Amino acid sequence: MSSAELSVFIRAIGVHTPERKLTNAELSKMVDTSDEWIKTRSGIGERRIAGPGENPSDMGAKAAAKALERASLTPTDVDLLIVATMTPDVPFPSTACLLQAKLGLRRDIPCFDVSAACSGFVYALQVAKDMMRSGAYRRALVVGAEKLSSVVDWSDRTTCVLFGDGAGAVLLETTSEKNVGLLGNLLGADGNNAELLHCVGGGSAAPATADSLRDGKHFLRMNGKEVFRHAVRVMAESCERVLSKCDVKSEQVAWFIPHQANIRILEAVASQLNVGMDRFPSNLERYGNTSAASIPLALEEAWTDGKIKHGDLVLIVAFGAGLTWGATLLRWHEPTR
Ligand code: ACO
Numbered sequence: 046m047s048s049a050e051l052s053v054f055i056r057a058i059g060v061h062t063p064e065r066k067l068t069n070a071e072l073s074k075m076v077d078t079s080d081e082w083i084k085t086r087s088g089i090g091e092r093r094i095a096g097p098g099e100n101p102s103d104m105g106a107k108a109a110a111k112a113l114e115r116a117s118l119t120p121t122d123v124d125l126l127i128v129a130t131m132t133p134d135v136p137f138p139s140t141a142c143l144l145q146a147k148l149g150l151r152r153d154i155p156c157f158d159v160s161a162a163c164s165g166f167v168y169a170l171q172v173a174k175d176m177m178r179s180g181a182y183r184r185a186l187v188v189g190a191e192k193l194s195s196v197v198d199w200s201d202r203t204t205c206v207l208f209g210d211g212a213g214a215v216l217l218e219t220t221s222e223k224n225v226g227l228l229g230n231l232l233g234a235d236g237n238n239a240e241l242l243h244c245v246g247g248g249s250a251a252p253a254t255a256d257s258l259r260d261g262k263h264f265l266r267m268n269g270k271e272v273f274r275h276a277v278r279v280m281a282e283s284c285e286r287v288l289s290k291c292d293v294k295s296e297q298v299a300w301f302i303p304h305q306a307n308i309r310i311l312e313a314v315a316s317q318l319n320v321g322m323d324r325f326p327s328n329l330e331r332y333g334n335t336s337a338a339s340i341p342l343a344l345e346e347a348w349t350d351g352k353i354k355h356g357d358l359v360l361i362v363a364f365g366a367g368l369t370w371g372a373t374l375l376r377w378h379e380p381t382r
Contacts, residue, residue, distance in 0.1 A: 053174045054226025054378040056218040059111025060345045061104045062211040063095040076202035083206045088308025092209025092333035094194045100134040102143035104212035105190030112216045120149045125185035126156040129165025129337035132192045163365025165337035171230045188214040189337035198264035209333035213341020229291035232371040242267045242366040276364045281317035283372035299357035305329045305339040355379035
């Protein structure tokens, strides 16, 4: 068999979330909000908050270590590392390089970050798959790791109630088996709408100054209503287009694992696809929006809860700042426990 025909599947999956829970009740003492408003508008009940020394590379390394342990593999078995994050530990080097050192991965492997905000994990999966199908890399770690609490303005009630921290990792492996693992994919972006969800300070265009810090330029800003509108349209379209590309009907998909942004977004997408919410698992209630970490967190939970079974068709779909979006259809191969 030629290497171009290799399939790529998830051999193992691991997650890590910080201990500290921030409840809606606590938030309502910090800003003018209420548990009732947050729950009805977003479905979020609490979120996890990382401690000062708990960075995306630390959380990502723990999630990746769990995946390796479940696969009974060691860090030296990994041939490629991609980290998806919009909250890197530092502007440079990449969070992937920091994670590589923490986990003790080999030095002869590529390690890099993918920046596509909440779509980062879906983007990184596709990049890994395309690098692996050539046969050059047998096993890859794809990690989504975020510390949104570090870029959230804790005095802005329109955003601070939505986000949380955490990490999830998958160990991908190649196989000569057909019709398994990552089947089809679609990625897209629209930089014309970059200002709908962005952070204007801290980069080379507007480096940190005393004024920029005072003006809160280093915080995430969002036009929630517009983001909501785009998210529903683009996530539903992405699902439809991937299904059509793979010649699969939505009824054949056992589970839709969407980026966990807002329960009302998930309900609207499910309704557009004419799919019941019983096939759209959500952990928003406990984690909020963890950006690039949200899909691996939701995927792991749906699997450990006994929902996703070997052979199931699973459609993951994401949307985020950029704007960016992406969807991947998977034929689930039971990961090692
Ligand atoms: N508590 C109480 N009231 C609030 C809060 C809050 N936390 N936030 C806003 N309000 C108020 C507003 O000020 C407004 O008051 P007004 O009518 O007096 O002006 C009122 O509630 C309604 O505000 P809306 O913005 O219209 O509320 P909406 O129903 O649109 O919900 C929300 C806001 C939850 C942000 C929603 O628009 C949303 O979820 N958007 C998508 C966000 C998202 O998913 N972002 C992540 C994308 S992925 C990524 O890349 C990170």
